Amino acid sequence: MTANSFIFRPGQFLVALAIGLSASQAVISAQESKANRQAVAFFEKKIRPVLVQHCYECHSATAKKVQGGLLLDSREGLLRGGESGPSIVPGKPQQSLLIQALKFESFEMPPKRQLPDGVINDFVKWVQQGAVDPRVATTVVQAADSQPPAPPGINVEEGKKFWAFQSITKPEPPKVKESNWSRTEIDRFVLASLEEHKLTPAADADPRTLIRRLYYDLTGLPPTPEETVTFAQSYAADRQASVEALVDSLLASRQFGERWGRHWLDVARYGESNGNVRNSTFPYAWRYRDYVIAAFNADKPYDRFLTEQIAGDLLQTDSQEERNANLTATGFLALGSKPNAQGNPNFQMDVVADQIETVTTAAMALTVACARCHDHKYDPIPTRDYYALAGIFTSSETLYGAGGNNMGGAPPTDLHVLATKDSPAPLPVVQPEEAGTKGKKKGNAKGKAAPKYPAGTPLAMGVRDRTTPADCKINLRGELRQLGAAVPRGFIQVCTIGEPPALDAEQSGRLQLAQWITAPQHPLTARVAVNRIWHHLFGQGIVRTPDNFGLHGEPPTHPELLDYLATKFVADGWSFKKFIRSVVLSRVYQMSSEFDASSFTADPDNLYLWRHQRRRLDAESFRDSALAVSGQLDRSPGEGSVLARLGEALIQDKLTPDKIHQPSNRRSIYLCILRNGEPEELTVFDLADPSLVVGARNVTTVPAQGLFLMNSPFMVQQAERFAERVLAWQNPQGNANDANRIGLAYQLALQREPTSAELKRAEAFLRSAQVELYATTPDQRRRAWSALGQSLYSTNEFRHID
Structure with a gap:
């Protein structure tokens, strides 16, 4: 920030906000x-x-x-x-x-x-x-004997009666009174519920609201003024055709994968360092990020998408590129935060616990990891089922690289070596002395030579099968040193419908695990997937606990609709793009978010969808929007990661977060996500914790957010570039004045023209700001416009989607 940067003092900020740039003054409270x-x-x-x-x-x-x-x-x-x-x-x-x-x-x-x-x-x-x-009652702990703990309180067959563990049905769309209201079958399910609860759906959203909603939901970016005007014109001529054309263009854009890939990275607990006290870098994690973005842009079927991440190394492929992608996909299982290994005999089982939690929560919204030390307290998942899964992962080797040496004594591991045009076969590991090292053999304290790869070797984190797969013994009380009986590798009984895939004794079982999870008859996978998509499009899922479909989660508000959507998703080839298209073309998605007192009294949480839910922009969309409006956003794909150039090292040594987080104008998904050191402009607005599976982010309102909007170097810089962009603009007649430029500022930031009252207040603010700044800077005009731009960024209207 330069010495002449204009920083709001409290009074100036209140004046700026008093312009009344947003119709809504409500603040979203902590969820x-x-x-x-x-x-x-x-x-x-x-x-x-x-x-x-x-x-x-x-x-x-x-x-x-x-x-x-x-x-x-x-x-x-x-x-x-x-x-x-x-x-x-x-x-x-x-x-x-x-x-x-x-x-x-x-x-x-x-x-x-x-x-x-x-x-x-x-x-x-x-x-x-x-x-x-x-915990609300005393935990019952099994005696530490040689037998597996019995599950006296768990009856799996009885547990299958719970809605989430029953087969997905194929319900017919219900009959409704107002048959003309529905545009799609989705609308009929929602309208039937509204009629049942004597609620009236809101009116249709206006074209400005709708284009803004679609752009943010599908790409995470705002539309330009020109795009907004063009859409409004075509909307007036043929509403349905204009919406369909817009949706198709957004789904086909590269920005779609960047937007929806970020949603999956939340669930995959994506991070580029280990976190914890020994925060070692993961310099190859970015390859998984790029794999996810590419998968969404290619509309990779969700069942294949999951299979590659769980067992990509075990799949047959037709090309080098496909093989590289499959190996990189298994980074899903390797990216987790690793505990300290020194003095921790359970290190391997801790890694396995993270993999079990990630797979079962991400794909099935079940908290299976709770059954590691004892039978699950709420869901019908005995400890035996946990260790049936554990055997699959203990039979797999996790490849996280040499950074393990920095993670409290964890042994270094190999990495996946990806093929290149010049080297179609995986490159061999080269020992230091073979690479030209002379003299005494270098190694660690025990004299062993932390293997190295030739410079430029493309590497990726992931997993692969161990040479000798084996079943896992129950760890009594979760303690590896207290072993019970071995449990045959297998799956969660309560989620199994029909005959599960037979495990290959010569493999880990990850491929069969993926087949079991993605089987069309699985009661959870498709339901969980469509619920996650619904959550991102409506602000809350049909099941409002997207990471917990168990007994401690919330029941679905529209159970028949959930099953209808799950069935449709599978029937359409597990296609994200087809499914999202069908939802956003529904009338319920295109409703207004206008408030209605009587409906609010009857349904204050909008459970039955009588209006569209107003939502605050997530951290990435806010940052990317600030850059887009200022004209500074670099829309080109990110290239690797800064950590790829820095290598494997401890953050605490020399690579402190302030040295790693250098200024960047690329989209936020390409920023380096250090655990325990995420970018400030994202963390202040509730970035997902990269150590946890997060299907629904927190949305909090805290003082630090207001201070960031007023004083952060990032916001000051974007406001300055915004001012320069507006001041440099000329209308077609070549006689642009302050009123014209205020109109442009509103169009860029809010996708609308200012009202006459807003225009007058903005003009008065600019005059007042220029007078106040006259004695402090010779460039008072640009600083005044910068202050106006910063006030626009700070409005609720800029930071929310209607």
């Missing part, structure tokens, strides 16, 4: 349910397994002797504490005895050895964020 679901996921993944493994032996209801009167197997026990007082103070880790004990500052827990720093930091983060703990 507590989404935040709570992610907090629960963090507890289940990071906290509960540690408590079970290290604490329950002495501090649970089933302990032979409860030490210190402290029970840690329920939330009530944690809050009540023991003889020394409460264990935790939610929100205040520094005052929590549990944290002090883990750090060996007071008591020493566990007494045998201190837990790794990364685990302790997880507990600090958990307490700091409120210590969310879903």
Whole structure:
């Protein structure tokens, strides 16, 4: 930011906002349910397994002797504490005895050895964020014997009666009273529900609202003024034809894959570094990002898309390019944040737990990972089923590279070597001495030579089968050192309809796992997929817990519609583009978001879709829009990642986030996503946590967002470029004045003309700002227009989709 940059003082900012650039002054409040679901996921993944493994032996209801009167197997026990007082103070880790004990500052827990720093930091983060703990009853822990834990409370056949585990039906569209309202069969399902609840659907959205909605939903970018005018004209002539033509052009654009690929990267917990205390870079992760974008642009069928990510290395291919893509796709299983390996005998099983959680949550919206230490507390998933899946992944080798040496002692691994035109076969691994190293053999402390690849070798993270696949033994209490009986590799029983694929004893079983998940008769996969798409197009899914279709999730608001959509999705070849097209061409999608008091009273959460849901732009769309409006957006595809040039290293050493996040005008999907060091312009607006599977992002309103809009160098710079763009513009007559330019500013930022009142206020603001700036800068005119541009960026209307 230059010395003359104009930064809003509080009074100036209020004046700017008083222009009234947006009709709506409502602020979206925190969506507590989404935040709570992610907090629960963090507890289940990071906290509960540690408590079970290290604490329950002495501090649970089933302990032979409860030490210190402290029970840690329920939330009530944690809050009540023991003889020394409460264990935790939610929100205040520094005052929590549990944290002090883990750090060996007071008591020493566990007494045998201190837990790794990364685990302790997880507990600090958990307490700091409120210590969310879903446990409401004392946990029952099985005795540590040689037999697998029995599932006395789980009846799989009874569990199959739950709606999510029943076969997908093919319902007929219902009859409705207002038959002329519906344009598609989707509309009939929604209208039938509205009529049942005596609700009236909102009017159709106007063309300006509709083009803005379609552009953002399908590409994540705003339309230009010219595109908005052209669409309005064609809309007036032939509404349906104009909408269909626009939708088809947006689906065919490269920006579609960048937009919808980012949605999947949230679910795939995409990150380019390990996170945790030992935050090692993943310099080849970007290849997976590009694979995902290309898959959406090519409209790769979803069943194939999933299969490649779970078992791409096991698929037959017809070309080098296809083989490279399939290997890269398996990065889905390798990208997860790895725990500290030093002093952690469960490192491998922790990696497996991440893979199980990612696959089952992303594809089936089930929290199977909760069954690692004990039978699932809510869903009919016994621990045996967890270890049936675990055997598939323990029979696979995860390829994350030499960065493992930096991740707390994890052994380095190979990477997938991709074929090139010059080298159709995978390149061999070259040892340092073979590459020309002279003298004493270089290696680690044990004298082993961290293998290297020739310079320029294309590499990718991923998985491959181990030489000798084997079943996995149950880890009693989730502890690898306490083994029970082996469990044959297999699948989740409650989700199995019909005869599951037979596993090949010579392979890991990942290919059969993918076949089982993508089978048309699977009760969850298609339902979960269409629900995720619906969520992104309507702001909430038909099941409003898109990552949890289990008993603790919410039931569908329109169950027949959900099954109709799932059936249609499969029948249309699992095509994302066909499915999205059918939804956005429906009348329910094209409704206005206008408020109606009586409908709001009857259905305040808009469960039955009486209007379109107003939504705030996600972090990437906001940043990309700011660049687009200022004329600075570089729409060309990103090339690799800055980390690809920096190699494998620890972020803490020399590669601090401020050195990695260099200015870029490319779309946000191409920015480097460091775990524990994401770009500020994205994190402040609720970027998904890259360590978790996130199907629905939090939407919060916090003071840091307002401060960012006012003072961040990024926003100041975009406002300056916006001002330069507007001031340089000339109308066809060559006599542009302030009124003309204000009109252009509104068209660029909000895709509409200003009202007469807005025009007058904007003119008055520019005069006032130029007077105030006269004594501080000789370029007061440009600074005044920059302030106007920044105020436009700050409006609710710019930052929301109607």
